[in-house]
Amino acid sequence: MKVTFLPIVSFLFCVNILFAQNNILRNNFDEQLQDDLISKSYVTPKKIVWLSDQDNKYVKNQDVLLSGFDGQLSTSGEGMCILRSDKDKQASILLDYGTELYGGIQIAAAIRGEKKPVKIRVRLGESVSEAMSNAIDNTVPGMNSATNDHSLRDFTLEVPWLGTVEVGNSGFRFVRIDLLDEDVEFPIRSIRAIFRYRDIPYLGSFTCDNERLNKIWQVGAYTVHLNMQEYLWDGIKRDRLVWLGDLHPEVLAVNTVFGENEVVRKSLDFGRNTTPLPGWMNGISSYSLWWVIIHRDLYLRQGDWEYLKEQQPYLTSLIDQIVSKIVDGKENLDGGRFLDWPTDGNKDVIHSGLQALTILTLEAGKDIAGWLKDKGLEKTCTDALALSKKQQPSHHGNKQAAALLSLAGNLSPNAASEVILKDGAKDFATFYGYYMLEALAKDGKYQEAIDLISNYWGAMLDLGATTFWENFVYEERINAARIDEIVPEGKYDIHADGGAHCYIGLRGSLCHGWASGPTTWLTKHILGIKVLEPGARVIRLQPHLGSLNYAEGTYPTSHGVLYVKHVKQPDGKIKTTYKAPKGVKVVH
CATH class of the missing domain: 2.60.120.260 (Galactose-binding domain-like)
Known part of the structure; x- marks a missing residue:
């Protein structure tokens, strides 16, 4: 073959x-x-x-x-x-x-x-x-x-x-x-x-004058590719399961690199079909919320109205269930209450995160209702949003909570950035790190986000990583041996000595799809490719090069592959050239 x-x-x-x-x-x-x-x-x-x-x-x-x-x-x-x-x-x-x-x-x-x-x-x-x-x-x-x-x-x-x-x-x-x-x-x-x-072409690409960022983009793409097995898994050694919340950054990366692929729908449908209501996907309420958000983001990129229509009965009942858990605008979700592992057990932070996720889910539901012309669902989401946005939970100095609250509009972007940028990559996380980067972008902190990508995900490369990990504590890089060598005496074993929760020591996964966020982020914000209308019919080009001198790449759409190139001119302005497939309107 x-x-x-x-x-x-x-x-x-x-x-x-x-x-x-x-x-x-x-x-x-x-x-x-x-x-x-x-x-x-x-x-x-x-x-x-x-x-x-x-x-x-x-x-x-x-x-x-x-x-x-x-x-x-x-x-x-x-x-x-x-x-x-x-x-x-x-x-x-x-x-x-x-x-x-x-x-x-x-x-x-x-x-x-x-x-x-x-x-x-x-x-x-x-x-x-x-x-x-x-x-x-x-x-x-x-x-x-x-x-x-x-x-x-x-x-x-x-x-x-x-x-x-x-x-x-x-x-x-x-x-x-x-x-x-x-x-x-x-x-x-x-x-x-x-x-x-899966023998599939890499339709998306990213190249700039910073080789470290190029490698990070490629490793993120490869990480999610390895997890595209019979279903979209979270890990290929451990967590070979369909975790619906973890799927969100993975689905974004799949769309960024490969475009439409059957493994995404197959996995989303698996979550729906194995979770009869009033159950929560994977037993975790936030994971059902992420399922709604994923469908909004998937339709925006792929534009398959028939597939979205198939979700309407389940999605409508799920939204009703979520709304029933809101009391005076405050989320009161039951089931497993979980954001990510670093915040596990912190009830106050989890509530703040779930409040933000509830708002993001209702906004996604409202978008979907508009596309489906479902006035009843749209009203349900609109009314619940009006109540939920009145709540102003604290970020508790936590980067995950600050990021989600900012993305949900419950915290000013500048206030979120102060929390996220404190001590640099300390307390960053491989899963929710993507949302921290998104919150920084919302505040216009593009160079700061680039630096964090280089420092945090780049540190894994420095330690010998060829795929990104389930968990990485930034401070543990100090005096750590590489994963591709026998640990010398006196060195920290980054795999065996660290970890917590379900990933203690060597049980930790060194190839986890939820860690692929920088691949999506670099394409979205450095190449500046933002989808504005379902099916990527309209795409805005708004690059943010920071200290970079140029960036170019491709982005797969259902109409074909979009090519863009940005070059910084001597006066600091950016010259953009692009080639768009028929059916895609580009604005910039």
Whole structure:
């Protein structure tokens, strides 16, 4: 099958190639298969991180594992990697595939004298620490937090004589193999990663004169792409579920990078169909609120009136349910009361956030009602909004609450910015960080937002990230080791030592779709692409370059791909050129 990752849209894609991380899909797979919407490629490891010995006694000729393999074994046993064991020691090897992947591994075992399977242990890891962890070893802090929740990442198996075995589906970059049988020599031709992904073109792109921002855009795009599996997941190792609230930044990123994709509707419908009212999606009231907001934002970008019309019965009943939980304008939502993990347990902050989210949901409902010409739903939302906006809850000095209150119009943009910008990226969050950036944009603080993106998301790149994480505490970067190295003595293990709530230590996900917000934000505010009418029929171009000298990129619409370029002139003014598809009106 021919790879179709690089869309033939414009010369720009020669710059914005599919995966910046080592060109994995362009150059580093040996063969490719496809099953319906999910494709499969085989990826050769990039380097050997660690061996159990360095004297060629237990591991020999290991570099053969870094060479290409066409998938076919032969009866020749020459030139194989040899893992050896005796009663004193077993061979082990740790491989690095260069970037985060979703899938499993294929082990190709060469011919050997004894015709029986060989038993090995496999450990997959998003970091070196996770791949090296021992779940039963409580002597090393954090190491026992690695789990097999949601996907197997630590397991044993038998590899056949002169044959291949394929196993595992998880998110990983590193693989450790341990030979478990005693007194054997185990010849191996190849240990390849099996990469599962949607073979879809990157229609959206972003390039500017700041390479760090370019990389952040690309990594955000790749992060959400990996989570576009059978459904739109939140994580590929853990949280391989449809979390409806977490979906909001993911859906925005999907629309920014790929345009319309069936995985979005499939996931939204899954949430609706598995949540009969009066239930809340995922048991969390705010997640049902986000479902309404997502549908407003999706229709604005895609303009599929028939699909929006399908949501009308459920959405109307859901809005009625939300309104029934408003008392004198104050939200009183039941079910799980949750914004994001950093604010979990802070009841006052959660109320402020939920009050703002209720207003944002009612505004989305009002927009949808207008598009559907549903006067009853429009009145319900309008009346509830009038009451809800009279409430003025405190932001409590919290960045999440301040951001939401500003976006809902319950806090002045300047007051929100003061809270969000305090101590820079301290107390930023991978999920709600996007809404903090949006609140800064509302206040015209574009350069400050650019700096926060560079500092916060960029710090993950500095620590070896190739996808963005479920959680990142900015202060923990100090004295932290990179995730692609064995942690030196005296260094902080950014994966094993941190975390809380459901992501303690190595259980934390290093590829979480909700962290892809900067990709959407950079396209929306640096390229200045704002959709004004449903189906992107009208788009405003209003770039905010800050200290940048130029920015260019593309944006997918249901009419085709919009191309824009902004260049700062000597007098500081910005010259904009663009090419819009037929059916899209551009104003600027």
